[in-house]
Amino acid sequence: MTTQMIILNGGSSSGKSGIVRCLQAVLPDPWLAFGVDSFVDAMPAKMQASDEGIVFSADGKVNVGADFRALEAAWMDGVVAMARAGARVIIDDVFLGGAASQQRWQNALGDLAVLWVGVRCEGAVAAGREVARGNRTQGMAASQADVVHAGVLYDLEVDTTHTESLLCARTIAAHVR
Amino acid sequence: MTTQMIILNGGSSSGKSGIVRCLQAVLPDPWLAFGVDSFVDAMPAKMQASDEGIVFSADGKVNVGADFRALEAAWMDGVVAMARAGARVIIDDVFLGGAASQQRWQNALGDLAVLWVGVRCEGAVAAGREVARGNRTQGMAASQADVVHAGVLYDLEVDTTHTESLLCARTIAAHVR
Amino acid sequence: MTTQMIILNGGSSSGKSGIVRCLQAVLPDPWLAFGVDSFVDAMPAKMQASDEGIVFSADGKVNVGADFRALEAAWMDGVVAMARAGARVIIDDVFLGGAASQQRWQNALGDLAVLWVGVRCEGAVAAGREVARGNRTQGMAASQADVVHAGVLYDLEVDTTHTESLLCARTIAAHVR
Amino acid sequence: MTTQMIILNGGSSSGKSGIVRCLQAVLPDPWLAFGVDSFVDAMPAKMQASDEGIVFSADGKVNVGADFRALEAAWMDGVVAMARAGARVIIDDVFLGGAASQQRWQNALGDLAVLWVGVRCEGAVAAGREVARGNRTQGMAASQADVVHAGVLYDLEVDTTHTESLLCARTIAAHVR
Numbered sequence: 044m045t046t047q048m049i050i051l052n053g054g055s056s057s058g059k060s061g062i063v064r065c066l067q068a069v070l071p072d073p074w075l076a077f078g079v080d081s082f083v084d085a086m087p088a089k090m091q092a093s094d095e096g097i098v099f100s101a102d103g104k105v106n107v108g109a110d111f112r113a114l115e116a117a118w119m120d121g122v123v124a125m126a127r128a129g130a131r132v133i134i135d136d137v138f139l140g141g142a143a144s145q146q147r148w149q150n151a152l153g154d155l156a157v158l159w160v161g162v163r164c165e166g167a168v169a170a171g172r173e174v175a176r177g178n179r180t181q182g183m184a185a186s187q188a189d190v191v192h193a194g195v196l197y198d199l200e201v202d203t204t205h206t207e208s209l210l211c212a213r214t215i216a217a218h219v220r
Numbered sequence: 221m222t223t224q225m226i227i228l229n230g231g232s233s234s235g236k237s238g239i240v241r242c243l244q245a246v247l248p249d250p251w252l253a254f255g256v257d258s259f260v261d262a263m264p265a266k267m268q269a270s271d272e273g274i275v276f277s278a279d280g281k282v283n284v285g286a287d288f289r290a291l292e293a294a295w296m297d298g299v300v301a302m303a304r305a306g307a308r309v310i311i312d313d314v315f316l317g318g319a320a321s322q323q324r325w326q327n328a329l330g331d332l333a334v335l336w337v338g339v340r341c342e343g344a345v346a347a348g349r350e351v352a353r354g355n356r357t358q359g360m361a362a363s364q365a366d367v368v369h370a371g372v373l374y375d376l377e378v379d380t381t382h383t384e385s386l387l388c389a390r391t392i393a394a395h396v397r
Numbered sequence: 398m399t400t401q402m403i404i405l406n407g408g409s410s411s412g413k414s415g416i417v418r419c420l421q422a423v424l425p426d427p428w429l430a431f432g433v434d435s436f437v438d439a440m441p442a443k444m445q446a447s448d449e450g451i452v453f454s455a456d457g458k459v460n461v462g463a464d465f466r467a468l469e470a471a472w473m474d475g476v477v478a479m480a481r482a483g484a485r486v487i488i489d490d491v492f493l494g495g496a497a498s499q500q501r502w503q504n505a506l507g508d509l510a511v512l513w514v515g516v517r518c519e520g521a522v523a524a525g526r527e528v529a530r531g532n533r534t535q536g537m538a539a540s541q542a543d544v545v546h547a548g549v550l551y552d553l554e555v556d557t558t559h560t561e562s563l564l565c566a567r568t569i570a571a572h573v574r
Numbered sequence: 575m576t577t578q579m580i581i582l583n584g585g586s587s588s589g590k591s592g593i594v595r596c597l598q599a600v601l602p603d604p605w606l607a608f609g610v611d612s613f614v615d616a617m618p619a620k621m622q623a624s625d626e627g628i629v630f631s632a633d634g635k636v637n638v639g640a641d642f643r644a645l646e647a648a649w650m651d652g653v654v655a656m657a658r659a660g661a662r663v664i665i666d667d668v669f670l671g672g673a674a675s676q677q678r679w680q681n682a683l684g685d686l687a688v689l690w691v692g693v694r695c696e697g698a699v700a701a702g703r704e705v706a707r708g709n710r711t712q713g714m715a716a717s718q719a720d721v722v723h724a725g726v727l728y729d730l731e732v733d734t735t736h737t738e739s740l741l742c743a744r745t746i747a748a749h750v751r
Contacts, residue, residue: 089533418619431616475653
């Protein structure tokens with residue numbers, strides 16, 4: 044059964060974006076890539092400072108509200124529809140709610156053929172990479188490193204702590220049908 | 221009938237993106253914004269230098285190939301599905317094929333309630349704004365200014381030549397149900 | 398006497414950056430462009446959330462501290478040295494202190510041949526363009542529109558309220574020796 | 575003798591920018607960061623497609639011309655003047671000419687107290703990171719990995735192949751007086 048979607052889940056600065064770009068390079072077919080970052084970019088700027096939208100706290104905590112959840116549900120439905128219409132799609136997400144976040148995707152996915160990938164990175168290493176990215180807000184990487192994986196079921200996991208993005212991508216690509 | 225999608229069409233540097241951000245600010249509901257730029261960003265980097273994907277020539281001409289068209293069709297279906305699922309969506313696009321490009325959207329839209337908006341800007345003014353944006357490639361604005369509107373039918377048109385983005389957005393917002 | 402530096406001063410969203418890029422395009426010699434934005438980018442990220450550095454408040458107010466001022470003085474000396482060494486340089490700055498900000502530049506400039514340019518934009522129009530740029534923080538344009546010009550002396554002024562960046566740039570270029 | 579400038583040299587995708595941001599975070603004083611990328615950004619856009627300026631070829635080769643060299647010499651003088659005026663400065667550069675590039679800096683530096691740092695990364699690993707960054711042009715990392723170090727003398731070298739940016743930065747910071 045042909046893989047129609049790849050969903051990567053991992054904490055901030057765990058290396059998801061780099062793996063996505065490598066996947067797009069090594070997979071022979073053209074895959075579209077979307078994720079929580081492009082979704083947030085699509086929202087009105089005013090929602091990025093609203094309790095109903097998404098709030099990034101100074102300590103790295105992230106909270107989302109009702110408007111965010113409503114738009115996210117429609118966005119998930121739309122992304123799944125793209126895949127049903129024939130586009131192969133890679134998603135990178137941050138499951139702030141762990142298993143509950145995965146369930147939200149499953150509600151939208153139906154019987155779509157998905158490859159679930161956990162992207163791990165030791166919290167201390169991810170925190171260091173957060174510094175290297177120059178983010179003014181420190182703390183997101185450390186606070187998300189473990190909690191996003193709680194109760195989530197994967198087809199495979201990769202760990203960027205000691206493995207380059209391109210190698211992780213090749214491991215994932217080997218599981219794509 | 222509630223407007224479910226707003227589709228803006230205009231040439232490069234005609235001011236679409238600024239109008240979109242103003243629409244997101246002035247419309248009371250939260251609207252998601254997507255467009256040809258975010259679609260191209262979602263494609264593999266290698267498709268941006270491939271005849272099957274999209275090629276930006278040194279003279280400002282843009283050509284797209286079969287892979288681009290196939291992914292675009294699925295992307296349109298997905299965006300429409302987001303709107304059907306309850307997200308209100310603003311699209312900004314460049315109808316390189318004029319009426320044929322509009323037809324591609326109509327094939328995906330079905331009976332969705334869409335507000336069609338033409339974004340005009342005099343070619344010479346758009347070309348000047350292209351310089352102000354610092355694009356290395358000049359010529360896209362001038363070559364697209366008129367051709368993207370050929371045969372396209374709109375609910376309303378705005379012209380950024382002498383009107384600020386925010387005023388154009390308010391005019392459009394007044395037509396949203 | 399050959400113009401060695403052009404210094405543009407104007408409030409946020411008054412259109413300075415667009416004019417700079419147009420100047421670089423229309424002036425026959427290659428001019429280097431620096432400004433308060435590239436200076437802030439050169440500072441440690443941690444200074445962008447420190448009272449000693451620079452703080453952007455939620456209402457659009459901007460405050461700078463002692464470390465900012467010390468680095469800025471050295472930066473100004475360095476930029477002037479580039480011009481003395483033969484590079485023609487365009488600066489765009491925001492004179493939060495009005496005449497006092499201009500005096501800081503004059504202390505560094507010595508007898509360098511400078512063209513002083515005021516970039517005006519009506520506050521309401523600049524505020525609208527701030528919305529169009531999608532900044533999450535509104536208020537900077539309105540709060541800076543007039544105060545940055547208080548007591549500042551110019552060789553010429555341009556006004557982007559009703560004039561395109563490229564035309565403003567051509568007016569300025571005509572004053573370059 | 576107080577270190578006034580840190581100059582990092584390494585090939586494309588060797589990890590210089592990440593190390594610079596970590597240095598700015600771990601060094602107690604505020605250091606300004608400039609480099610070949612911010613210098614190229616300061617040039618007119620038209621110089622980025624001119625033989626007199628800088629040309630990035632499709633195979634990853636980079637060539638610079640006479641205008642580039644003239645502006646670069648003035649820029650180096652200006653950066654050194656900033657350091658003499660009291661700003662501590664970190665530079666990241668790509669010595670396309672190896673020892674000859676280092677000599678250009680030495681001509682500008684005089685007796686300034688500089689810490690010279692070589693940033694190594696195995697070519698194959700740097701090429702993989704180039705893919706992960708999503709650059710459309712592949713080949714720059716591989717073609718620069720070794721040649722930029724030819725004949726260059728360092729105070730210390732770091733290698734990002736198996737060492738995180740933050741650890742490299744701490745090693746460098748320990749050599750700063």
